Amino acid sequence: MMREQVAQTPASDMAPTLLALRGVGKVFSNGVTALSDVDLTIREGDFLSLLGPSGCGKSTALRLIAGLSTPTSGVLDWRGGGSLDRANIGFVFQEPTLLPWASVFDNVWLPLRLKGISRAKAAPAISEMLARVHLTGFEDAVPRELSGGMKMRVSIARAMVTKPRVLLMDEPFAALDEITRFKLNNDLLELWQDERFTVVFVTHSVFESVFLSNRVVVMAARPGRVFDELAIEASYPRDEAFRTSPDYAALCRQASDVLVNAIDSTAGSHHDSH
Ligand SMILES: Nc1ncnc2c1ncn2[C@@H]1O[C@H](COP(=O)(O)OP(=O)(O)OP(=O)(O)O)[C@@H](O)[C@H]1O
Numbered sequence: 001m002m003r004e005q006v007a008q009t010p011a012s013d014m015a016p017t018l019l020a021l022r023g024v025g026k027v028f029s030n031g032v033t034a035l036s037d038v039d040l041t042i043r044e045g046d047f048l049s050l051l052g053p054s055g056c057g058k059s060t061a062l063r064l065i066a067g068l069s070t071p072t073s074g075v076l077d078w079r080g081g082g083s084l085d086r087a088n089i090g091f092v093f094q095e096p097t098l099l100p101w102a103s104v105f106d107n108v109w110l111p112l113r114l115k116g117i118s119r120a121k122a123a124p125a126i127s128e129m130l131a132r133v134h135l136t137g138f139e140d141a142v143p144r145e146l147s148g149g150m151k152m153r154v155s156i157a158r159a160m161v162t163k164p165r166v167l168l169m170d171e172p173f174a175a176l177d178e179i180t181r182f183k184l185n186n187d188l189l190e191l192w193q194d195e196r197f198t199v200v201f202v203t204h205s206v207f208e209s210v211f212l213s214n215r216v217v218v219m220a221a222r223p224g225r226v227f228d229e230l231a232i233e234a235s236y237p238r239d240e241a242f243r244t245s246p247d248y249a250a251l252c253r254q255a256s257d258v259l260v261n262a263i264d265s266t267a268g269s270h271h272d273s274h
Pocket residue numbers: 028029030032033034052053054055056057058059060061224
């Protein structure tokens with residue numbers, strides 16, 4: 001059974017739409033249909049995961065949302081028209097992609113520096129973000145001195161230092177060990193609950209998507225498409241007690257069943273675009 005305390009769940013259905021993808025398709029010049037007819041509504045404050053097998057178009061969808069790529073059919077309808085200012089979107093990749101010669105502090109300064117903000121003027125925002133990702137005291141360290149988890153924390157701080165309304169995350173924790181991943185999941189949720197931005201999170205992991213999200217969108221491949229969506233009606237904050245609860249296990253089983261069906265649908269598909 002699901003939890004009763006749905007009152008603390010973000011009221012996704014009630015929140016205003018931030019972005020609607022309508023009939024979105026992406027065909028690459030080599031003929032690969034990465035996405036076909038995707039309809040998806042992202043609401044303010046959602047923690048929405050895109051879950052699916054390799055090649056179902058998760059990263060392509062994220063790149064379209066980021067404005068790094070354009071659809072070959074359909075539209076992305078941002079609330080208030082026009083696309084969001086690029087400064088209003090933060091992006092975190094699986095690789096932390098830090099400047100190797102620059103300190104933690106200077107890595108986080110980078111997006112502000114690109115906006116013409118001096119180091120001194122940026123300092124309070126940088127220190128605050130480093131505190132939020134639990135890196136106070138590591139300002140002067142360089143990336144090679146940091147663990148994988150710490151590098152990812154720097155990457156998150158860098159993405160969030162401009163206070164974007166939307167954070168796009170492409171398998172950010174996939175390369176980390178499980179304990180580090182759990183910690184980063186907890187800390188990301190804390191940040192999200194405090195700051196109330198919108199997250200679109202790409203993952204292969206059923207467990208991670210259910211733990212984090214209020215909505216899990218399951219995708220299927222060939223062609224890449226939305227297969228189904230699950231509402232994760234468990235209250236926040238979600239902590240270690242939730243991670244070991246029967247509710248969590250039941251929700252993971254449900255998501256896993258949908259994912260298996262999505263994969264089976266591809267296995268039987270005649271739409272092979274490769
Ligand atoms: N620039 C490109 N040119 C041609 N084909 C591409 C390009 N980018 C992605 N594809 C193809 O589009 C499909 C979807 O790719 P995408 O990377 O979006 O999937 P994904 O679900 O993110 O996969 P993974 O989980 O493995 O990262 C794949 O078949 C991929 O090979």
